[in-house]
Amino acid sequence: MPAILLTIALCPFWGGCSLFPETRYRQRLHNPFPQLKRVAVLPFYNQSQSPTLDTEQVAEAYYAALQAVPGFEVLPVGVTKAQWHAYAMQFGEPTTGQQFQNLARFMNVEAVVVGSVTDYESYYPPRMAMTVHWYAANEGFHEIPPGYGLPWGTEAEEDIPSRIVQEAEFELARSQLATQSPTVAQQQPDGHQGPDSQATVQAGYVEGENIIGDVMLQDPLDGSIVTLDAESWTADGAMHESLPPNFPGPVDLIPDPPAPVRPVATPTHKPVLAQTRMYRGDDPYFTARLADYVETGDDARGMGWQGYLKRSDDFVRFCCHLHIAEMLESRGGADQSDLILRWPLSRY
Numbered sequence: 001m002p003a004i005l006l007t008i009a010l011c012p013f014w015g016g017c018s019l020f021p022e023t024r025y026r027q028r029l030h031n032p033f034p035q036l037k038r039v040a041v042l043p044f045y046n047q048s049q050s051p052t053l054d055t056e057q058v059a060e061a062y063y064a065a066l067q068a069v070p071g072f073e074v075l076p077v078g079v080t081k082a083q084w085h086a087y088a089m090q091f092g093e094p095t096t097g098q099q100f101q102n103l104a105r106f107m108n109v110e111a112v113v114v115g116s117v118t119d120y121e122s123y124y125p126p127r128m129a130m131t132v133h134w135y136a137a138n139e140g141f142h143e144i145p146p147g148y149g150l151p152w153g154t155e156a157e158e159d160i161p162s163r164i165v166q167e168a169e170f171e172l173a174r175s176q177l178a179t180q181s182p183t184v185a186q187q188q189p190d191g192h193q194g195p196d197s198q199a200t201v202q203a204g205y206v207e208g209e210n211i212i213g214d215v216m217l218q219d220p221l222d223g224s225i226v227t228l229d230a231e232s233w234t235a236d237g238a239m240h241e242s243l244p245p246n247f248p249g250p251v252d253l254i255p256d257p258p259a260p261v262r263p264v265a266t267p268t269h270k271p272v273l274a275q276t277r278m279y280r281g282d283d284p285y286f287t288a289r290l291a292d293y294v295e296t297g298d299d300a301r302g303m304g305w306q307g308y309l310k311r312s313d314d315f316v317r318f319c320c321h322l323h324i325a326e327m328l329e330s331r332g333g334a335d336q337s338d339l340i341l342r343w344p345l346s347r348y
Helices: 002-013 055-067 077-091 097-107 155-159 162-178 284-295 304-310 312-329
Strands: 022-026 038-041 073-075 111-121 127-136 199-202 205-207 210-212 215-218 225-228 273-280 338-342
Touching: 038 055, 038 077, 055 073, 055 077, 055 111, 055 312, 073 077, 077 097, 097 111, 097 127, 127 312, 273 312, 284 304, 284 312, 304 312
Parallel strands: 038 073, 038 111
Antiparallel strands: 022 338, 111 127, 127 273, 199 215, 205 210, 215 225
């Protein structure tokens, strides 16, 4: 009996014998943004040191990966390119956020994808760095940060991957610190220095140590005026324990419930989605995702995931897929993965 148990224990390590299947996870995604369904992918820009990179191939790969996600309707790259040329001939080549938003309305899509490849190498280990911005046709749509729409504050919060939690916390801290960063004095046309901090435009009157009446502050960078409740201020201008208006918080990552009336839009020309990633063929995280992607598919070539690192077109295609997957995963677009169990052919 001990000999039999020893044989069973060692069997998985022998060639031609396998008692346990290979475990893989098939990723499932969906579009978490119902208001961004119809999308156009513009030809990518080449900002890398590789002059032979085919940016139209990258756009085609991004288009195919995005179209494979349920909930998206992606304009064919050829149609997008033709309409882009038509817009450029009439209005000039778009370069700013507002112009890309105008282009989206010209194409009758809800968002345009503007991407660039900032680094590329096809030889092993292959690498590819991508920066992608999504501009919404509706100027009232603001940035969707990482972590938005995830099940925060519920039992499912424990299932959020740690890398997504870290990214969401970093972006939240970044947006919070933006409200606390000091401003620098600006040189005025008349040679005088502008205010180096928020200047008090109007206040009520002083009674003891308190200011009675609202306090109006002007931002020296954009000239905007914010009215604050004077109860939070003292006569010397110090602020009691409180936060600035619209201070970003974790609750902002949870979508608001439906409202009885539409909100008043605050126009913005910034991208609603922005993501920058670098992928390397010798990164364990990248190769693990690639192995799941290849082994759960039905690639008839049978070269395994290592073959994707040797074929530049397959490598580019997977980089685009992973770029989209990570962007959607961190914003509530990941469904429960399918568990795939496969036994090697030698078992039969």
